[in-house]
Amino acid sequence: MHTLNPTKPPRRDATENRLAILDSARVLLNRDPEASLEAIAAGAGLSRRSIYGHFATRDELIGEIQTLGGRRVTAALAHIDHADSRVAIALIGARLWSEVENVRVMAQLAVRGPQRAVFAETLRPVRAKLLDIVRRGIAAHELRGDMDALTLANLIEGAALSVLDEAIRANLSNADGHRLVMLATLSTAGLSWHEASAVITQHPELQFSASSAPAGTESSES
Amino acid sequence: MHTLNPTKPPRRDATENRLAILDSARVLLNRDPEASLEAIAAGAGLSRRSIYGHFATRDELIGEIQTLGGRRVTAALAHIDHADSRVAIALIGARLWSEVENVRVMAQLAVRGPQRAVFAETLRPVRAKLLDIVRRGIAAHELRGDMDALTLANLIEGAALSVLDEAIRANLSNADGHRLVMLATLSTAGLSWHEASAVITQHPELQFSASSAPAGTESSES
DNA sequence: AATAACTTGCACATCGCTGTGCAAGTTATG
DNA sequence: CATAACTTGCACAGCGATGTGCAAGTTATT
Incomplete structure (x- = not known):
C-alpha cells in the first residue's frame, strides 16, 4: 500500500513531510546516488515506513526529484x-x-x-x-x-x-x-x-x- | 575458500583467465561501478564461482584493478x-x-x-x-x-x-x-x-x- | 472532543548479491 | 597417461535493501 489519501486535501504536516523527504533525498543522492530509503527517511526525521505513505516506490521518489529539479x-x-x-x-x-x-x-x-x-x-x-x-x-x-x-x-x-x-x-x-x-x-x-x-x-x-x-x-x- | 594454488607456479590457462577477469571487470566497471561478479564473470567467459579461485573477495578484485590501472x-x-x-x-x-x-x-x-x-x-x-x-x-x-x-x-x-x-x-x-x-x-x-x-x-x-x-x-x- | 489523516514499529515475503563447501567435471603439464 | 591444477554447478547461509500488512500510536482539523 502506498499513498493513503483518497483524493482529499492532504494535511498540512503531511505535505511538510513530503517536502522534507524530497529535500533529504536530494542531499543524500548528491553524495551517493544509491542512498537507501532508510537513510533518506532518517535525514528527513521520519521512519522508513512513512516514505511509503508518500511515494509508492523508490523510483517514484527519484522521479519526483528529477522532474522537480x-x-x-x-x-x-x-x-x-x-x-x-x-x-x-x-x-x-x-x-x-x-x-x-x-x-x-x-x-x-x-x-x-x-x-x-x-x-x-x-x-x-x-x-x-x-x-x-x-x-x-x-x-x-x-x-x-x-x-x-x-x-x-x-x-x-x-x-x-x-x-x-x-x-x-x-x-x-x-x-x-x-x-x-x-x-x-x-x-x-x-x-x-x-x-x-x-x-x-x-x-x-x-x-x-x-x-x-x-x-x-x-x-x-x- | 579462495585462491586454490598452494604457492606453486600457476597453470598457463589459469593466468589467462585471471587476466580475462581483470579485463572484463575493467570494462564493465566503466559502465557501472557496481557491476556484479556474475556479469564480470560472464564477460570473461567464466562462471561466477571461478572468480573466487582468483580473488578472495570482490574488493580484492577491485583493488587489483586500481593498482594495475x-x-x-x-x-x-x-x-x-x-x-x-x-x-x-x-x-x-x-x-x-x-x-x-x-x-x-x-x-x-x-x-x-x-x-x-x-x-x-x-x-x-x-x-x-x-x-x-x-x-x-x-x-x-x-x-x-x-x-x-x-x-x-x-x-x-x-x-x-x-x-x-x-x-x-x-x-x-x-x-x-x-x-x-x-x-x-x-x-x-x-x-x-x-x-x-x-x-x-x-x-x-x-x-x-x-x-x-x-x-x-x-x-x-x- | 471526535474524526479522519498521518506516522510508527514490527513482522514478513522477496530479491539480488556475496561468499563458501563439495563433488564431479575438464584440461594443462610432466 | 596420470596427476595435480583448475573450472563448474548446485546448494546454502548471510546480508542489506525494497515493499506490504496491520495494529497501535500521534496529531491536524472541524
Missing part, C-alpha cells in the same frame, strides 16, 4: 538572453551555480537514475537554448570555430558539471564558485582567461550578488 | 616533460586519452570504490607532476594567473576527466579524442582556442599517431 533548473535558465553569446554563456554558468544542488543531482540521475531513458526529454529545452546560443556565438566569431556547435555545447555542459563538482568538493565560497563556473564555461567556449575575465568584469549582470548564491547550502565561506 | 597511468605519464608547460599539459592530455579506459575506471573507483581512502596515495605522483608543471607555467606566464596552482591543477584534472567521458559517450574517433582532450586541458589552463590550436600544430610530438591511440578499445572511427 528539472523544473527549477529550467526556470532558472528560462529568461537568459543576451546579444553577446559570451555573456549569455557566462550567465548560464552563473545560474547553474545558483542551482548547484539540483543540477548535480540531476546530472547523477541522468546517467545512473532509473529513468535516464526518458530524462533527456526534461533537459531538452535547456540544451536547446544552450545550443542556440553556441550556434549564434560561432557564427558571430565570438566562440571557437574549430568544432560543430553540438559538440561544443556538450563540452560546455560537461565542463560546467565538472567544475560544479570541483567547487563543491573544494568547498568554495559562493563568490568563488560563481566566478569559477563562469570562467570554466567561457574557457571551454574558446576564450582565453584574459578574454573571459574581461567579459565578466565588463558586464554588471555577471557580478556576484547574494541572489546568485546557491540556495539551501550554508557552506562555509572561504 | 594506477601503474599503467603512472607509467604513461612518467616520462613527460617539456620546457613549455603548455606542451607538457597537452602531452598529459594526449597520454590520458591513450589510457582512457584505465583512467576512467580509476576516476570512478577513486570516488566510489571501496578503497577510495588509500587511493589518493596511488595518484599522488601523477598529481604532483601536474602541479609542478602548472606552477612553472604560471610563473612563466604561460598559463592563467588568476588562481593558485593547486586549484588550477584540480580543474585541469576535472576537465580532462569530463572530456574523456564526453569523448567516450560521443564515440569519437581516436584522432578526435586525442585532439579534444588536449584542447580541453589547454583551454582550462587559460589558453584561447587559437592559442591552444597553435600550440598543438606547432609541436610534432602532439600530433596524433597510432601509438597514441587508446589500447583495448576497438571503437568505430567516426
Whole structure:
C-alpha cells in the first residue's frame, strides 16, 4: 500500500513531510546516488515506513526529484538572453551555480537514475537554448570555430558539471564558485582567461550578488 | 575458500583467465561501478564461482584493478616533460586519452570504490607532476594567473576527466579524442582556442599517431 | 472532543548479491 | 597417461535493501 489519501486535501504536516523527504533525498543522492530509503527517511526525521505513505516506490521518489529539479533548473535558465553569446554563456554558468544542488543531482540521475531513458526529454529545452546560443556565438566569431556547435555545447555542459563538482568538493565560497563556473564555461567556449575575465568584469549582470548564491547550502565561506 | 594454488607456479590457462577477469571487470566497471561478479564473470567467459579461485573477495578484485590501472597511468605519464608547460599539459592530455579506459575506471573507483581512502596515495605522483608543471607555467606566464596552482591543477584534472567521458559517450574517433582532450586541458589552463590550436600544430610530438591511440578499445572511427 | 489523516514499529515475503563447501567435471603439464 | 591444477554447478547461509500488512500510536482539523 502506498499513498493513503483518497483524493482529499492532504494535511498540512503531511505535505511538510513530503517536502522534507524530497529535500533529504536530494542531499543524500548528491553524495551517493544509491542512498537507501532508510537513510533518506532518517535525514528527513521520519521512519522508513512513512516514505511509503508518500511515494509508492523508490523510483517514484527519484522521479519526483528529477522532474522537480528539472523544473527549477529550467526556470532558472528560462529568461537568459543576451546579444553577446559570451555573456549569455557566462550567465548560464552563473545560474547553474545558483542551482548547484539540483543540477548535480540531476546530472547523477541522468546517467545512473532509473529513468535516464526518458530524462533527456526534461533537459531538452535547456540544451536547446544552450545550443542556440553556441550556434549564434560561432557564427558571430565570438566562440571557437574549430568544432560543430553540438559538440561544443556538450563540452560546455560537461565542463560546467565538472567544475560544479570541483567547487563543491573544494568547498568554495559562493563568490568563488560563481566566478569559477563562469570562467570554466567561457574557457571551454574558446576564450582565453584574459578574454573571459574581461567579459565578466565588463558586464554588471555577471557580478556576484547574494541572489546568485546557491540556495539551501550554508557552506562555509572561504 | 579462495585462491586454490598452494604457492606453486600457476597453470598457463589459469593466468589467462585471471587476466580475462581483470579485463572484463575493467570494462564493465566503466559502465557501472557496481557491476556484479556474475556479469564480470560472464564477460570473461567464466562462471561466477571461478572468480573466487582468483580473488578472495570482490574488493580484492577491485583493488587489483586500481593498482594495475594506477601503474599503467603512472607509467604513461612518467616520462613527460617539456620546457613549455603548455606542451607538457597537452602531452598529459594526449597520454590520458591513450589510457582512457584505465583512467576512467580509476576516476570512478577513486570516488566510489571501496578503497577510495588509500587511493589518493596511488595518484599522488601523477598529481604532483601536474602541479609542478602548472606552477612553472604560471610563473612563466604561460598559463592563467588568476588562481593558485593547486586549484588550477584540480580543474585541469576535472576537465580532462569530463572530456574523456564526453569523448567516450560521443564515440569519437581516436584522432578526435586525442585532439579534444588536449584542447580541453589547454583551454582550462587559460589558453584561447587559437592559442591552444597553435600550440598543438606547432609541436610534432602532439600530433596524433597510432601509438597514441587508446589500447583495448576497438571503437568505430567516426 | 471526535474524526479522519498521518506516522510508527514490527513482522514478513522477496530479491539480488556475496561468499563458501563439495563433488564431479575438464584440461594443462610432466 | 596420470596427476595435480583448475573450472563448474548446485546448494546454502548471510546480508542489506525494497515493499506490504496491520495494529497501535500521534496529531491536524472541524
